[in-house]
Structures are given as C-alpha cells and as structure tokens.
Amino acid sequence: MSLSMISPTIPANEEKRLESIRKLDIIDTFAEESYDSITKLASEICQTPIALITILGSEKNWFKSKLGTSIPELEREFSFCGHAILNPNELFEVPNTLEDVRFKDNPLVLPLESGVRFYAGVPILDEEGLPLGTLCVLDSKEHHLTENQKSSLKSLAKQVELLFEYRRKNQALEKMKNDLDENNRILREFASTVSHDLKMPLANMIITADILKAKYSDKLDDDGVNYLNYLKHSGLTLSEYINGLLDYYSSSSLHEDTHQEFFLNDLLEDIIDLLQIDQNCEINLPDNNLKIFGNSAALGQIFMNLISNSIKYNNSEKIIIELDCTENREFYNFSIRDNGIGIPKEKQNNIFELFTTAADRDRHGKKGHGIGLSTVKKLIGSLGGNITITSEEDKGTHFEFNIKRSRKVD
CATH class of the missing domain: 3.30.565.10 (Histidine kinase-like ATPase, C-terminal domain)
Structure with a gap:
C-alpha cells in the first residue's frame, strides 16, 4: 500500500542526540514507578486514555512508561514523536490526525474505529537542550487541550527531565564507586605484596641486630651499640607501619x-x-x-x-x-x-x-x-x-x- 503520510525528518544534531541517549542507557530498562506515576498524571490531567514517555532511537520509538497500550515500541517513521522533537522547545499538538497531511495515511491513524485521532507531546530535553523523546498523550477521538492542561503537561515533562538528570548523576556516582573499589582492590593487593615481601627481611634485620648486640657488644663502643639499637628500632617502626596499612586495607572486609x-x-x-x-x-x-x-x-x-x-x-x-x-x-x-x-x-x-x-x-x-x-x-x-x-x-x-x-x- 502506498502511503502519502510524511515521515519525520532527521534533526541536524541527530548524532549528538543519539549519543546522549546512549549515555543515558535507559532503553530496554524495566518499568519504574517514578515514571509510571507521571504518565498516570498526564492521562488524568489531559483526559486521554493513553499517555507515554518515549525515547526516540535511530530506528525505533521506545516507551519508558506507557498507560493505555501494550505496544512496547514502534517504527520511527510512523512516530508522532519524531515530528514533536523537531521543535524541542514547543508543545506539539495534533487535534485531529485525519485533517493533518502528515498523519492521515499513517498506519496508526488508518483504523477508523480505533486509530489515533489526537496527539500532544512535549519534548524531553537533556542538559544541553537535545530532545531525547517526549511525554505525550493520545486519544482515539478528536481532542483539544486547554491552556492549563498544556501548562501541566509541560511541567510533567520537566519532571521526566529531572528523573533523567538523577539517572545520569547516579550513573556517575556508580562509576566513581566502581573506580574506587578497583583502586582499593589494587591497594589491598599491593599491601599484601608489601607484607609478604618485606616482613621476613625486616624480621631478619631485627633478629640480626639483636644477635650482633648480644655477641659483639663488648667489642663495640657506645656509638656502635647505639647504631644497632637504632637499626632495630627502625625495623620495628617499619614493621608496625606495614601492619597498620594492612589493618587499614583489610578493615573493609571485617563488617562482612x-x-x-x-x-x-x-x-x-x-x-x-x-x-x-x-x-x-x-x-x-x-x-x-x-x-x-x-x-x-x-x-x-x-x-x-x-x-x-x-x-x-x-x-x-x-x-x-x-x-x-x-x-x-x-x-x-x-x-x-x-x-x-x-x-x-x-x-x-x-x-x-x-x-x-x-x-x-x-x-x-x-x-x-x-x-x-x-x-x-x-x-x-x-x-x-x-x-x-x-x-x-x-x-x-x-x-x-x-x-x-x-x-x-x-
């Protein structure tokens, strides 16, 4: 079947936009109550049976949260959200899709009894203003949002942006934690190596100082005896230092x-x-x-x-x-x-x-x-x-x- 619908154009900043989505690492993640509560509010405020939080990938439009539909994703070329992100700072509203040349032959619109007749979406932006997807509401009949509903939908989209920001910050903290864990692992291994390689030579040095003092103290002057005492004291100090480091780097496992x-x-x-x-x-x-x-x-x-x-x-x-x-x-x-x-x-x-x-x-x-x-x-x-x-x-x-x-x- 030949379609006369108009597929959404690709934004000029598409590569940067897709890179931002990749960094967010949210596609194919499980449903979360914090997102589902927003689609529920959007549906109730706008009085529509369907509400979605979408992420627009290179080929698919994926739903992070969905209310009123079981479809997990759809082709980008049929996506209403693909049009919505082209003006990232504006709410995109189509009161009647049958009267809009961009959508009248869209497969989502064609079923006369159950097709999509109304769409309104607010682009969800990252920290650089790149549109990652939308918060949108849909209906199977013609619909017009009031100014209050439009304002509320925009406010809810801002809440999704905040959730995305928290996700990015949590990812950064998790990476930092993993890096610290790896550094601590390396330090523990180093401490263990130091312990193994230095403890025995230090013990030998301390024992040798005691033997020399016991056997030759009568042949040494006061300075010689003091040197042996200093040698033993230095060995003991270094040994205590090594034991302290080992205690520090092994202490994290004690709580287990x-x-x-x-x-x-x-x-x-x-x-x-x-x-x-x-x-x-x-x-x-x-x-x-x-x-x-x-x-x-x-x-x-x-x-x-x-x-x-x-x-x-x-x-x-x-x-x-x-x-x-x-x-x-x-x-x-x-x-x-x-x-x-x-x-x-x-x-x-x-x-x-x-x-x-x-x-x-x-x-x-x-x-x-x-x-x-x-x-x-x-x-x-x-x-x-x-x-x-x-x-x-x-x-x-x-x-x-x-x-x-x-x-x-x-």
Missing part, C-alpha cells in the same frame, strides 16, 4: 563477618589483656555491661585503636580512661574519654584522615603513622555509624561513636 551475641565488657577485658598495659593506667569499664548482637571483630578493632591511642598520647602520671555505652532502638552508642595530651583544635577536623596524627611523638617518643583513627572511622562507617571528637589540649580527648543495631534472625 558473621554477627554474634556477646557482652561488651567481656570484649573490652580481652582487648585490655591483649594490650599488655604496663603503665600506671586505670581503665574504667561501663557500668552497663551491654549485651550486643553484632560484629565483635570490627568493634574490637575500633576499641583496640582508641584505647591504644588514649595510652600512647598521654603524659599524665596516672592514665585514666573512662568507657561508657548506651543503646536505643536504632543504635549502640559508645564513649571513650581520657586525660591525655588532647588534640589541637586545628587538627580536629581532619584527624580521621589517613596519615594524620594528633601529635608529633607519643609518650615513648615514637612518631605515629596516622593510620589507626582512619581505620576506626572506616570501620564505624561500614557498621552504619558515625564518630565525633571533643578535645582540649593538655586536658584530654573524648570520642563518641555509634553503630547501627543488627537485627537478630532466629
């Missing part, structure tokens, strides 16, 4: 461990035993021995780092550390307060950043690596919580943090 039920004070007592505290130190456990269902390994590492820091960065004759805990419906809340050297105000905003330290030296004169608190913040974040700090120089530091309660499955 199986949750279990445990008492907080039992966990804290185990940590204090592991620290082998030999200073004049008083650690006061919470009065409330909280029963927790959660990740004991992750929480243990958090307290291990915080208590260790409270001891290392403390010049008081008697170290005092106060631990406390509470709970509510959503979170476990924890507190650790010490009488240490405190953290300067100018450092408090970035104290949780990697390689940032509270002081140049700890109570033993050793320089910190700035990994522990960064690991703490990372772990707490993975457990759905947050950490804050209150500190005053020479008066102590108070950390407060929470972790999201886990639901126990029977």
Whole structure:
C-alpha cells in the first residue's frame, strides 16, 4: 500500500542526540514507578486514555512508561514523536490526525474505529537542550487541550527531565564507586605484596641486630651499640607501619563477618589483656555491661585503636580512661574519654584522615603513622555509624561513636 503520510525528518544534531541517549542507557530498562506515576498524571490531567514517555532511537520509538497500550515500541517513521522533537522547545499538538497531511495515511491513524485521532507531546530535553523523546498523550477521538492542561503537561515533562538528570548523576556516582573499589582492590593487593615481601627481611634485620648486640657488644663502643639499637628500632617502626596499612586495607572486609551475641565488657577485658598495659593506667569499664548482637571483630578493632591511642598520647602520671555505652532502638552508642595530651583544635577536623596524627611523638617518643583513627572511622562507617571528637589540649580527648543495631534472625 502506498502511503502519502510524511515521515519525520532527521534533526541536524541527530548524532549528538543519539549519543546522549546512549549515555543515558535507559532503553530496554524495566518499568519504574517514578515514571509510571507521571504518565498516570498526564492521562488524568489531559483526559486521554493513553499517555507515554518515549525515547526516540535511530530506528525505533521506545516507551519508558506507557498507560493505555501494550505496544512496547514502534517504527520511527510512523512516530508522532519524531515530528514533536523537531521543535524541542514547543508543545506539539495534533487535534485531529485525519485533517493533518502528515498523519492521515499513517498506519496508526488508518483504523477508523480505533486509530489515533489526537496527539500532544512535549519534548524531553537533556542538559544541553537535545530532545531525547517526549511525554505525550493520545486519544482515539478528536481532542483539544486547554491552556492549563498544556501548562501541566509541560511541567510533567520537566519532571521526566529531572528523573533523567538523577539517572545520569547516579550513573556517575556508580562509576566513581566502581573506580574506587578497583583502586582499593589494587591497594589491598599491593599491601599484601608489601607484607609478604618485606616482613621476613625486616624480621631478619631485627633478629640480626639483636644477635650482633648480644655477641659483639663488648667489642663495640657506645656509638656502635647505639647504631644497632637504632637499626632495630627502625625495623620495628617499619614493621608496625606495614601492619597498620594492612589493618587499614583489610578493615573493609571485617563488617562482612558473621554477627554474634556477646557482652561488651567481656570484649573490652580481652582487648585490655591483649594490650599488655604496663603503665600506671586505670581503665574504667561501663557500668552497663551491654549485651550486643553484632560484629565483635570490627568493634574490637575500633576499641583496640582508641584505647591504644588514649595510652600512647598521654603524659599524665596516672592514665585514666573512662568507657561508657548506651543503646536505643536504632543504635549502640559508645564513649571513650581520657586525660591525655588532647588534640589541637586545628587538627580536629581532619584527624580521621589517613596519615594524620594528633601529635608529633607519643609518650615513648615514637612518631605515629596516622593510620589507626582512619581505620576506626572506616570501620564505624561500614557498621552504619558515625564518630565525633571533643578535645582540649593538655586536658584530654573524648570520642563518641555509634553503630547501627543488627537485627537478630532466629
């Protein structure tokens, strides 16, 4: 059959328009309530049985949302939307398709009883003003939109544009997340390689320094003995640094461990035993021995780092550390307060950043690596919580943090 209908022309910016559609990556995606609610509103406002959100590809007109039809797509040459996008800043309305030379022989119009008689579409634009498709309404009888209906249809089309913008931003965030995950994977592999390749030579260096000191100390002057001590100290420092990096890059996997039920004070007592505290130190456990269902390994590492820091960065004759805990419906809340050297105000905003330290030296004169608190913040974040700090120089530091309660499955 020969048709006298006029197929829509191809826009001058067609390649850029199609590239924008490819980047949006929306064709053949599943139906979404946020889009379907817009077609429902468009149908009700315009009093038409059919409403569509379309994406106009190179050959097909695909429907992201459709109301009143089961057709998933149609040929672009028969598409009303192909005409609508030619004037991207205007609403395109055809009150009666039988009276419009562009559509009177269109296969969608020809069925006299059920064919499309009315069409109105608003182009949906990307951030550069390129038309990607339309929000359109259709009817099987002649129809005329009121000015209010036209204004409402344009407003709804703007909402579709916002949804497209959110989709693009979510795609960018997802790509950024994937890139970060890949970078972290590479860093973890690097840390593992460093651990494997350096730990044994470092251990040998430390042991050799001890052997040389034990065997030849009577033949060395004071400088020689000091050199051996310095060699051992440097080896131990580097070993601690490597262990800190390994802890940091492995901490992201701790929150995946199986949750279990445990008492907080039992966990804290185990940590204090592991620290082998030999200073004049008083650690006061919470009065409330909280029963927790959660990740004991992750929480243990958090307290291990915080208590260790409270001891290392403390010049008081008697170290005092106060631990406390509470709970509510959503979170476990924890507190650790010490009488240490405190953290300067100018450092408090970035104290949780990697390689940032509270002081140049700890109570033993050793320089910190700035990994522990960064690991703490990372772990707490993975457990759905947050950490804050209150500190005053020479008066102590108070950390407060929470972790999201886990639901126990029977």
